[in-house]
Amino acid sequence: MHRFSTVTLTTLMGSILSVGAAMATPMPFPEGPAPQLNPFPELDKSAPIPPAPAVAPEPAIAEEPPMATVAPQTEVPKTDSKVEFMSFADVAGDKSATLLLEPYSAPTAAAIVPRANPEIAQARNLFVNRPFNYVGGGINLGLSGNSDLGGTAWSIISRFALSNTLSLRPAAIINKNAVITVPLTYDFALPGADAFEPATIHPYVGGGIMFTTDDTALSPVKNNVGPMITGGLDLRLDDQWVLNAGLNIGFLGGDAEIGAVIGVGYIFGR
Numbered sequence: 001m002h003r004f005s006t007v008t009l010t011t012l013m014g015s016i017l018s019v020g021a022a023m024a025t026p027m028p029f030p031e032g033p034a035p036q037l038n039p040f041p042e043l044d045k046s047a048p049i050p051p052a053p054a055v056a057p058e059p060a061i062a063e064e065p066p067m068a069t070v071a072p073q074t075e076v077p078k079t080d081s082k083v084e085f086m087s088f089a090d091v092a093g094d095k096s097a098t099l100l101l102e103p104y105s106a107p108t109a110a111a112i113v114p115r116a117n118p119e120i121a122q123a124r125n126l127f128v129n130r131p132f133n134y135v136g137g138g139i140n141l142g143l144s145g146n147s148d149l150g151g152t153a154w155s156i157i158s159r160f161a162l163s164n165t166l167s168l169r170p171a172a173i174i175n176k177n178a179v180i181t182v183p184l185t186y187d188f189a190l191p192g193a194d195a196f197e198p199a200t201i202h203p204y205v206g207g208g209i210m211f212t213t214d215d216t217a218l219s220p221v222k223n224n225v226g227p228m229i230t231g232g233l234d235l236r237l238d239d240q241w242v243l244n245a246g247l248n249i250g251f252l253g254g255d256a257e258i259g260a261v262i263g264v265g266y267i268f269g270r
Helices: 002-024 088-093 118-128
Strands: 081-084 100-103 133-144 153-161 166-168 171-174 178-187 201-212 225-236 241-252 255-268
Touching (some): 171 255
Antiparallel strands (some): 081 100, 133 153, 133 255, 153 171, 201 225, 241 255
């Protein structure tokens, strides 16, 4: 039992050694001997070093062009503009719709015509045509009658404004005797082209009484008193002087006494 085991072990060890030798013997390749494979070629100094891969050069950084200097801009004067906005529907239908800018021009002064206000115009005329007073002298040119009113004589004229339209105009015609006239007149002004300047022509018309001091026996008129009517105009020369021209008609003893007066008056009490 013990001998069998030794032989058996000897045989088994020989078989193992034969198999190991057979496995250690290199087997020939058909093309020739087996190449020597180096698992770490980078450690083999005899092997040629492969060339380094070509590296593409990095693109040169282009230099930025110098910034152009911006000249200072002068401020453009603002003009009034009218902006017309299009509706949402117009913008949706037309994609090219933009804001339309149209220059706005103010209406010229000639196109603006103020409406006349009669009340304002009347108040303005009353302000610039305030009543005035004067006293002066002139000459009476008799046209008809037996009194001094109907003959050529010196005359004293006056005006005393009672309101904007009423005036008392006493006068005296003096030659050998005297004729006194005291009329109450209605005055109105004729405005000129410039409404802010006082009127030049001031017509008047009225009536009153007259009497004479002629009591000579040769005169058919003796201290008679009668009614009279008058009319005329005042022509303002400037702020101090006025030219008066009027016609007086009186009735004494059934006869008409007619005389025209022309005189110059000095304005006072403005």
